Amino acid sequence: MSHSPSLPDRPRLELDPEMSDAERLEAIRQHFRRIVHVNEELEDRLADAEGRRGELKEDVEQLKRENEVLKTSSLYIASVEEITDDGVVIKQHGNNQEVLTQAASRLDEDLRPGDRVAINDSFAVQQVLDDETDSRAQAMEVTASPTVTYDDIGGIDDQIREVREAVEDPLENPEQFEAVGVEPPSGVLLHGPPGTGKTMLAKAVANESDATFIKMAGSELVRKFIGEGARLVRDLFELAAEREPAVIFIDEIDAVAAKRTDSKTSGDAEVQRTMMQLLSEMDGFDDRGEVRIMAATNRFDMLDEAILRPGRFDRLIEVPEPAAEGRERILEIHTRDMNVADDVDLGAVAQNLDGYSGADIASLATEAGMFAIRDGRTEVTQADFEQAREKLRDADTEDEQVINYQY
């Protein structure tokens, strides 16, 4: 901050007893002129100072507003230690600071020692959060051994081969990669339209490599509280290290790894922090043993380049919508446990399913079965498949009016 220059000296009137009356008068006149001059100078300064004060006031107002925004959007996490007559004793996560504070009156009844709470900048308790283990368990899906096999996936044989090379081989034969001196890809990113089998592929590779499958949806990582997303990322990698061999699968990775935007809202900053944590976990990944990381997105165009750099998601595999042959294979897979009439030509049905994803074909098969059931039959006919297709097509046209899907 700059200091204002010192004030002009106060003029002094010096009268000598020896002075004549005329001299005294002149001295007083001069003194008067000096005082007027100093007065003018001070008035100028005052005007400047007032102008500056106005500016500073505006700054203060602006900062106050920003502070309010920060206060409302930034909450910190703490645990309730004790409830006393004087207030609530909480311990802040991260720095373990203990504070005696108050809870919003609407929470008085609900608070219990051990609760996880959100506190604001003044440590006042604003909200009681779900149990930590609950929220983590909700965010992550852990399957010790998924049941999906490569045989359950149709129409994407090339992609299966690529995933096996990038994920299964390094998990099963790490020594071979070491002996040859080749680094396996750090992360495998599956990209393509929804419902084409990306999740299935990740599950199947975990199953066939006898690895634990740990799935986290990117949208679950976009948390409201500061540091929570980053913490979940840390937990995710820690859990994988505990359960190795493991396959980490982050679905909808675009939710945390979209290109930076210009907007500076705190939500964006929080997403950035989560992404930074993910990048740093991936960068420190070499020593993590038998853990492979996969991710999937329907919005490849939106991804931040930073996550695609070598050492991160450096193996990209596109999983497209299936072609006619692939569609027939998927239809066979989804009807293999159904009682399909001998004369049904699945190839012909598949020909007519242009633009259908694997998930659409799975629904079509179920829907065809439902037509047979409604009709009181035990065998599914070609006509059932036709009717199912019409029904899905009608539902789809309705959906298209509301969903503006881009890939």
Ligand SMILES: Nc1ncnc2c1ncn2[C@@H]1O[C@H](COP(=O)(O)OP(=O)(O)OP(=O)(O)O)[C@@H](O)[C@H]1O
């Ligand atoms: N290639 C496929 N072969 C067999 N079934 C498939 C295939 N693709 C999708 N399916 C069916 O669709 C369902 C959803 O597929 P999956 O969740 O793997 O798609 P996804 O690509 O991960 O979709 P999203 O991007 O919406 O998460 C599967 O459970 C399966 O029944």
